[in-house]
Amino acid sequence: MSNASTKPKAGVPNPLQWLGSATLGMLAEIGRLSIFTGKTIGASFSPRWYPAQIIRQMIAIGFYSLPVVGLSAVFIGAALALNIYSGGSRFGAEQFVPNIVVLGITRELGVTITGLMLAGRVSAGIAAEIGAMRVTEQIDALKTLSANPFRYLYAPRFLAGILTLPILVLIADIIGVMGGWAVSTMGLGFDSTTYLRNTVDFLTWEDVTVGLIKAVVFGGVIAILGCYHGDKSSAGATGVGRAATFAMVGAAVLILAFNYLISTLLVDFGS
Amino acid sequence: MSSGPLLELKDVHKSFGPKQVLKGVNLDVSPGKSLVVLGGSGSGKSVMLKNALGLMTPDQGQILFDGDDVTHDQGKTREAMRARIGMLFQSAALFDSLTVWENIAFRLLNSDGLKRKEAKERAVESLKQVRLGSDVADLTPAEISGGMQKRVGLARAIVSKPELIFFDEPTTGLDPITADAINDLIVEQTKALGAAAISITHDMASARKIADEIAMLFEGKIIWRGPASEIDHSGNDHVDQFVHGRADGPIQPAL
């Protein structure tokens, strides 16, 4: 056998070639995801709608997420209060705990924690459900019965996502602030009324709306990533499992990226 | 309605990456006739049906339905075509989030706009036609057996009185007695509707029972086609080997 073969050996990838094909693959993926997103949004804002499906998804995505969102928020709020207290005490700023807790929760933590928890619970769940429907030919069956999967399956999930996330985030904000309040009054010696007054005085509508705008975007991301990966799921349990993983990881990364992007656009750095 | 074939596949090609599955399939079925397509596992039978239904788009070639080229139809025109077609999937493909009757009545509820009460009556009537009692109507697909799922799938395919029905391996995975009952139902219901049928199978008993005509798909093409009565003297080695289920012959088992 000739050892001067110019053919690259299989299994030893040329790094440049690998980088090139990975980049192309990623661009193609972004393109497909964008088309899918466009079709989903188009189907969401034009008739016909399936109200029963929308309500069902709002319950699945919104109502059943309350425990996980509530628990996450209370612990985040509590931990935030502790950290601000101990950090702030280094320069005599521990009295700002209520202000910084409410700012951090409403602007950042309430919405990101809710988004990330739902990337796990909802996005992966949707991907697994749609993926199972894909591999058992239910999506094909839907089409043969003259129903469009974008209208019947994806739009209801998208609408439920963008409608329920803001509500969940409001709840997370309230519970998160209460978590901070509980720790501060029971463990750090704050006076309950003063703490709450400081919280309310410091709270601005803008902080809350920034969080809610993010919530709408995150709700869309969570639903679309779940539907997209489920829709292109390949056969078998591994295919469906992979779809769920990709949906969750993709949604989580996009949520963090959009969180940064929206903060840059909406937060007023001036004055 | 034109007097020609109801459905026609012309030179249909379909590949997945480097893998050529269909390499120029020509096939047609006339109104009211029952055509059975034989072919080994993985020979592309399901892919052929999915192309015919527009669930996949051929890379090359045409699909004609009732004389119209529907190969690239989308949206409303595609839905209008599908409203005239019923399909029984290989895996039954019942919606597991809906009850049995909601599955059967899916099209009636979601596109024909029937009231739930009326739709349920039609579904129960359809269940009766496939010899299932109204007691299964409110169960979910997970609560019924595989053979019952096939029957429900059949009921769903016939409930809106289609002109053409596709059966993808209607008897696979069923015991011989249940399989025979399904075959009987297919013959009975297509006759009752006067519908054309294209069935895919590798079950010879089923083919003999439901076919007016038989075609054989091999290496991406239809290599033989003839009346069901001629299947035993087709004069084609591939068909012979398939009919008699021999491992040696021109067709190599896909192992």
Ligand SMILES: Nc1ncnc2c1ncn2[C@@H]1O[C@H](COP(=O)(O)OP(=O)(O)OP(=O)(O)O)[C@@H](O)[C@H]1O
């Ligand atoms: N969506 C797809 N993507 C890639 N390859 C596919 C796809 N669908 C089918 N194939 C390939 O096409 C070939 C034919 O598949 P098909 O399902 O049509 O076989 P079949 O004749 O119906 O077999 P069986 O009798 O086992 O159902 C297989 O090799 C399969 O791997």
Ligand SMILES: [Mg+2]
């Ligand atoms: Mg098949």
